[in-house]
Amino acid sequence: MAGLGGTETLGRKSRWAILDLVVVVYALVPVLWIMSLSFKTTKTLTDGNFIPREWTLDNYKAIFQTSEFVRALGNSIGIAIISTVIAVVLGTMAAYAVARLDFPGKKALVGVSLLVAMFPQVSLVSPLFEIERSVGLFNTWPGLILPYITFALPLSIYTLSAFFREIPWELEKAAKMDGATPAQAFRKVIAPLAAPGVFTTAILVFILCWNDFLFAISLTSTSASRTVPAALSFFTGASQFEDPTGSISAAAVVITVPIIVFVLLFQRRIVAGLTSGAVKG
Amino acid sequence: MFVEVVAPAPGSPPPRAARPPLGRRVVAGAQPYLYLAPALALLGVWTYRPLAQTVQLSFYSWNLLPSTPMTPVGLRNYQRLIDLPDLGQAAVRTVVVIVGLLPFSVVIPVLVGLVTRQVRDRARVVYQAMVFAPTLVAPVASAAVWQWLLDPGAGVVNKVLGTRLNWLHETGSAQFAIIVITGWSVLGFATLVVSAGLAGINGDYGEAAQLDGASRGQITRWITLPLLSPTLVFLVLMTVLLSAQWTFPLIDTLTQGGPARATTNVYYLLWDYSFHSYDAGLGAAAGVLLFAAFGLVAAGLVRLSERLSFHDD
Numbered sequence: 001m002a003g004l005g006g007t008e009t010l011g012r013k014s015r016w017a018i019l020d021l022v023v024v025v026y027a028l029v030p031v032l033w034i035m036s037l038s039f040k041t042t043k044t045l046t047d048g049n050f051i052p053r054e055w056t057l058d059n060y061k062a063i064f065q066t067s068e069f070v071r072a073l074g075n076s077i078g079i080a081i082i083s084t085v086i087a088v089v090l091g092t093m094a095a096y097a098v099a100r101l102d103f104p105g106k107k108a109l110v111g112v113s114l115l116v117a118m119f120p121q122v123s124l125v126s127p128l129f130e131i132e133r134s135v136g137l138f139n140t141w142p143g144l145i146l147p148y149i150t151f152a153l154p155l156s157i158y159t160l161s162a163f164f165r166e167i168p169w170e171l172e173k174a175a176k177m178d179g180a181t182p183a184q185a186f187r188k189v190i191a192p193l194a195a196p197g198v199f200t201t202a203i204l205v206f207i208l209c210w211n212d213f214l215f216a217i218s219l220t221s222t223s224a225s226r227t228v229p230a231a232l233s234f235f236t237g238a239s240q241f242e243d244p245t246g247s248i249s250a251a252a253v254v255i256t257v258p259i260i261v262f263v264l265l266f267q268r269r270i271v272a273g274l275t276s277g278a279v280k281g
Numbered sequence: 282m283f284v285e286v287v288a289p290a291p292g293s294p295p296p297r298a299a300r301p302p303l304g305r306r307v308v309a310g311a312q313p314y315l316y317l318a319p320a321l322a323l324l325g326v327w328t329y330r331p332l333a334q335t336v337q338l339s340f341y342s343w344n345l346l347p348s349t350p351m352t353p354v355g356l357r358n359y360q361r362l363i364d365l366p367d368l369g370q371a372a373v374r375t376v377v378v379i380v381g382l383l384p385f386s387v388v389i390p391v392l393v394g395l396v397t398r399q400v401r402d403r404a405r406v407v408y409q410a411m412v413f414a415p416t417l418v419a420p421v422a423s424a425a426v427w428q429w430l431l432d433p434g435a436g437v438v439n440k441v442l443g444t445r446l447n448w449l450h451e452t453g454s455a456q457f458a459i460i461v462i463t464g465w466s467v468l469g470f471a472t473l474v475v476s477a478g479l480a481g482i483n484g485d486y487g488e489a490a491q492l493d494g495a496s497r498g499q500i501t502r503w504i505t506l507p508l509l510s511p512t513l514v515f516l517v518l519m520t521v522l523l524s525a526q527w528t529f530p531l532i533d534t535l536t537q538g539g540p541a542r543a544t545t546n547v548y549y550l551l552w553d554y555s556f557h558s559y560d561a562g563l564g565a566a567a568g569v570l571l572f573a574a575f576g577l578v579a580a581g582l583v584r585l586s587e588r589l590s591f592h593d594d
Contacts, residue, residue, distance in 0.1 A: 019396065020396060020397070020408070024412065026465060027469060031426075046435040094319075122568070124328060128331050213529065214526075228421075252422030256422055
């Protein structure tokens with residue numbers, strides 16, 4: 001390869017390198033910018049410097065002293081975790097049936113479940129608001145948890161069933177032949193094989209619930225159940241007379257960094273999950 | 282039902298041995314449904330029932346207050362929607378958003394995916410991680426950071442480009458800004474999907490073609506891209522169906538559909554109808570239309586994809 005048209009390859013390579021660079025800058029500058037803002041003092045907030053001239057943790061201290069934010073963070077964590085656990089458990093059951101069992105009406109039922117992923121959610125928000133108001137779920141934790149589980153189910157069933165199809169289930173039989181009880185066969189053979197898929201799905205579902213904005217602003221009205229994304233849009237700063245920029249950027253970092261760290265730690269698994277799930281379908 | 286039970290002849294083996302008892306057979310037959318039941322019940326109660334209610338509500342006039350009655354108005358809500366210019370304009374803006382997002386959700390990810398495929402494993406993972414990061418930023422947080430980047434006074438974008446635009450508050454640029462911000466958050470996800478799709482392509486075809494003297498461009502054009510087509514169709518489908526949904530948090534925090542409705546697409550219009558205008562019937566009718574339109578487009582695209590996709594089977 002080297003001898004043939006070396007200059008052309010070089011030119012081409014540098015063109016590709018420039019494209020890569022532009023994409024990385026476009027992707028990363030805003031992320032780094034928000035971090036930089038969150039460490040700036042009130043005075044230097046608008047100086048346009050990429051690296052803060054004076055570093056401070058005041059923005060973080062301020063938001064953690066704001067009950068509005070602390071409540072919202074608690075709501076976000078609780079609601080997202082509960083929704084994720086339930087959606088993954090129900091998704092696992094459904095995906096097991098879809099991937100391993102054959103039964104009449106399977107195609108239709110799977111279709112009915114997965115179709116929901118294509119629903120424009122906004123067309124359901126106002127009837128959900130009605131229902132929740134009439135049964136007293138409006139502005140409560142379950143009022144957000146139930147729609148979150150529901151809208152996470154298609155994703156969860158889809159990804160999990162793709163995973164489950166890849167599991168060599170004969171191993172279960174083999175383990176039983178070797179004298180394992182069904183419980184042992186499940187715990188020692190099937191569960192470890194299924195774990196990466198379940199785990200990936202859980203992360204995806206968690207992000208879905210954690211970042212949701214539409215339901216969060218439509219189905220809540222006070223800090224009793226408002227999650228961070230919804231609270232942020234009402235956030236006016238630690239005190240009324242202060243520019244909220246610093247506080248909002250600190251809050252944005254607080255809700256973003258855990259997810260980024262989480263995903264980076266398990267990136268390989270997530271990529272594997274997407275490979276066998278979303279794409280091969 | 283009356284079934285005559287023949288007493289088993291003495292000495293003959295009980296029929297149970299040949300076939301499991303009815304009870305157990307019913308349980309075994311019902312098992313898949315039992316596994317699916319909780320998920321289906323939730324989907325029924327929280328998506329299909331509200332959907333049916335939306336359809337019903339679209340034939341009524343109601344201001345969302347429990348104390349006031351709903352009055353049936355037949356097709357008048359639909360009539361009003363079609364007469365009002367809002368919906369048509371919002372539909373056009375939605376198409377603009379979808380077309381505007383395709384470079385970010387399909388074209389650039391494919392280019393980046395093809396390039397990074399030739400990069401070493403380690404470097405590729407780092408690169409993917411960097412590009413993927415924006416996808417994880419909560420939309421409200423990205424709205425906040427872009428608001429400062431696009432600030433007419435101290436914003437970096439104006440400084441770098443040497444412009445003095447008030448990006449989010451001018452009719453000409455607001456829609457463009459929304460597309461670029463949405464594209465920013467979608468790009469990483471799409472790149473990851475493309476890389477996953479490329480990883481699933483068997484390298485033997487390319488190697489065989491190379492031995493036969495095909496250039497890299499030819500291999501990409503005639504082998505890689507056709508084999509990647511299921512992934513591409515998936516991304517196009519997602520873009521068409523979800524673009525308006527992706528823009529919603531940004532529009533709500535940054536422009537509220539303005540200036541002069543320049544960023545009001547069907548998704549935001551619908552939300553506006555349902556929650557700001559207190560006209561539930563009109564909102565519901567718009568919801569039904571949106572639903573039907575998206576359903577038709579989705580069905581069409583799925584059809585098309587079945588015809589276009591080359592599968593590596």
